[in-house]
Amino acid sequence: MYEAMTASVTASMPVSESAYGFTQTDIEGQALFSLPFGDIVNFLTPYTAVLFVFALTFTIIALISKPERQVDTVMGGDAYYTKDISRETLRFQRFMAIACGLATMGGIMAGDVFNFTLFTAFIGITNIGIVAAVKNKHILDNAFEYGLLAMIGTLPLFVGAALVLATTGTLSMWILFTPEVAVPLFAKLLLVIGVIAEGMAPVFVAKAEITRAPGAPYILMVHVSSLLIFLRVIEIVISM
Amino acid sequence: MMILLYIIFAVIVGLLFHGIHRKVIARIQTRPGPPIWQEFLHVMKFSFKQTWIPKTASKVLFVAIVPAVIAIWAGALYVLFTGGSLLVIFGVYLLHKITEHGLGLSSGSPYGKLGAIRSVLSAASEIPLIASIAGIYFVTGSLMISDIVAYQADHGILLITALPIALAMYVIILSKVPYSPFGIIEAKEIVSGNKTEHFGAFRAGLEVGFALKTFVLLAVFVTLFIGAMPFWMLLIASLILLLTMSFICALTPMLSPYDAVTIQIGVIIIVIIYMAFIAFAGGMP
Amino acid sequence: MIRKETEKKISKDQAKAAALISAIICITASALAFTGHINGWLGAGIVVVAFPVFVLSLFTALRESTKDGDYPFVGY
Numbered sequence: 213m214y215e216a217m218t219a220s221v222t223a224s225m226p227v228s229e230s231a232y233g234f235t236q237t238d239i240e241g242q243a244l245f246s247l248p249f250g251d252i253v254n255f256l257t258p259y260t261a262v263l264f265v266f267a268l269t270f271t272i273i274a275l276i277s278k279p280e281r282q283v284d285t286v287m288g289g290d291a292y293y294t295k296d297i298s299r300e301t302l303r304f305q306r307f308m309a310i311a312c313g314l315a316t317m318g319g320i321m322a323g324d325v326f327n328f329t330l331f332t333a334f335i336g337i338t339n340i341g342i343v344a345a346v347k348n349k350h351i352l353d354n355a356f357e358y359g360l361l362a363m364i365g366t367l368p369l370f371v372g373a374a375l376v377l378a379t380t381g382t383l384s385m386w387i388l389f390t391p392e393v394a395v396p397l398f399a400k401l402l403l404v405i406g407v408i409a410e411g412m413a414p415v416f417v418a419k420a421e422i423t424r425a426p427g428a429p430y431i432l433m434v435h436v437s438s439l440l441i442f443l444r445v446i447e448i449v450i451s452m
Numbered sequence: 453m454m455i456l457l458y459i460i461f462a463v464i465v466g467l468l469f470h471g472i473h474r475k476v477i478a479r480i481q482t483r484p485g486p487p488i489w490q491e492f493l494h495v496m497k498f499s500f501k502q503t504w505i506p507k508t509a510s511k512v513l514f515v516a517i518v519p520a521v522i523a524i525w526a527g528a529l530y531v532l533f534t535g536g537s538l539l540v541i542f543g544v545y546l547l548h549k550i551t552e553h554g555l556g557l558s559s560g561s562p563y564g565k566l567g568a569i570r571s572v573l574s575a576a577s578e579i580p581l582i583a584s585i586a587g588i589y590f591v592t593g594s595l596m597i598s599d600i601v602a603y604q605a606d607h608g609i610l611l612i613t614a615l616p617i618a619l620a621m622y623v624i625i626l627s628k629v630p631y632s633p634f635g636i637i638e639a640k641e642i643v644s645g646n647k648t649e650h651f652g653a654f655r656a657g658l659e660v661g662f663a664l665k666t667f668v669l670l671a672v673f674v675t676l677f678i679g680a681m682p683f684w685m686l687l688i689a690s691l692i693l694l695l696t697m698s699f700i701c702a703l704t705p706m707l708s709p710y711d712a713v714t715i716q717i718g719v720i721i722i723v724i725i726y727m728a729f730i731a732f733a734g735g736m737p
Numbered sequence: 738m739i740r741k742e743t744e745k746k747i748s749k750d751q752a753k754a755a756a757l758i759s760a761i762i763c764i765t766a767s768a769l770a771f772t773g774h775i776n777g778w779l780g781a782g783i784v785v786v787a788f789p790v791f792v793l794s795l796f797t798a799l800r801e802s803t804k805d806g807d808y809p810f811v812g813y
Contacts, residue, residue, distance in 0.1 A: 263543060432553060
């Protein structure tokens with residue numbers, strides 16, 4: 213199967229035969245596992261394996277953990293109250309958190325730039341879902357603004373993938389990571405900008421309204437997914 | 453190698469480093485200070501305390517986040533000593549940010565939540581800072597720690613040839629040592645920040661994880677920017693690095709969150725100018 | 738959603754057993770990796786998972802008493 217994949221790719225790509233041994237191991241170590249689908253090879257290196265295990269752990273935590281009941285102080289007094297989550301909200305948020313975890317694992321496993329951008333867009337959508345489930349004006353405002361940002365971010369993300377395809381003729385990371393293929397810096401930049409816009413945590417948490425939402429473990433999945441996908445795009449950009 | 457012995461040794465040395473750090477800060481501030489084994493006493497004290505999970509907490513997450521902190525840094529220690537990929541350690545640093553965040557969110561306490569939000573706020577500047585290790589890749593052509601060590605044996609130490617990147621890493625480690633001016637996530641105006649509700653056995657576990665973290669970060673800096681050395685010299689170099697940080701921690705107040713982020717962004721700008729200089733000047737400096 | 742107030746608690750004996758088992762796993766895995774019976778990264782992976790369990794269950798076994806949970810600290 214692997215030989216067949218190599219043959220079919222070499223037929224279409226002007227790259228030397230030796231490039232398919234995944235010889236460039238000076239960035240993240242030797243690949244541990246690979247699963248070829250045609251010229252798309254899904255693979256795990258020690259680096260992505262660590263990220264994958266972490267994403268899996270937090271997805272399982274989101275699956276089995278009950279949500280926290282956030283304690284808030286009443287302004288101007290010394291009373292406080294706890295926020296309970298209704299069963300419907302809990303079910304929807306839990307579904308979205310698990311979908312978010314699955315999308316993160318997909319993005320980490322992806323061996324193809326387009327699959328990666330697609331999973332990143334999924335993460336953006338599920339993040340909106342997690343936040344928008346809470347029926348509170350401030351949080352819904354925040355979810356709307358985040359939705360706008362994610363929509364805008366999708367453009368550079370997919371344009372980046374399209375530029376990679378247009379300039380190199382392939383989207384398979386297995387080929388793009390070899391030194392023979394050069395990817396323009398602009399395409400890499402667009403990919404990073406797209407991921408920053410889709411991933412909520414680093415830029416958008418400055419609007420801390422989402423923390424009015426009862427947080428763990430669902431709001432946490434927003435940050436888990438966006439930081440992990442950021443780690444993955446750094447790896448892709450350096451390796452390409 | 454006996455990975456378990458290395459981990460236990462690193463925990464002991466990390467706790468001792470924390471104790472020395474506190475002692476040096478105290479002496480600079482003309483206080484007697486605690487004995488240097490104070491952090492061992494802390495861990496023992498916390499482990500004998502009454503322990504429960506708050507009623508408002510997300511229970512599984514509240515407990516699971518503590519072993520997660522220890523596990524990621526134990527993994528980073530293994531990667532460091534086997535000369536693995538620097539990218540994994542960069543990854544572990546970001547996973548640590550997630551655990552800090554989960555630590556604060558899981559309890560339901562407003563103080564923990566504020567600490568968690570500050571953790572993500574500071575991620576906006578700490579992620580680009582640590583992404584500057586990509587600059588090491590442009591200088592050395594590799595991100596495997598063993599290759600970087602070999603490069604320094606041939607071309608001189610990176611602390612001199614790639615000073616701005618070393619500066620960025622220094623600020624990163626400085627923002628992670630206790631009592632740091634950048635330690636906004638556990639500032640005293642929010643009680644203990646994200647650690648507020650983790651007491652008793654959980655806090656003892658966290659102290660173990662943070663000791664591992666301090667040891668690994670210091671050893672990574674020494675290995676990356678000064679190079680390979682015998683193990684006892686690694687310990688001494690880490691200690692000297694920590695002492696420089698103790699001076700900074702003793703002499704500066706805790707910054708406000710926005711000031712901390714602004715200063716870190718200033719360092720990022722220096723690194724970006726440096727990397728642009730490398731890119732346009734062509735090749736290594 | 739109202740939660741049931743009766744939560745399962747880990748007894749000291751269970752925590753001691755968990756600490757003992759995870760300690761044995763840690764020592765066995767690192768010893769096997771040292772002698773070369775299993776791969777180094779596999780041994781490290783097992784230790785990395787089992788060591789935090791050991792630390793936490795040891796500290797849980799040492800703790801003073803078991804008591805019901807309380808509400809978080811919300812100020813003086």
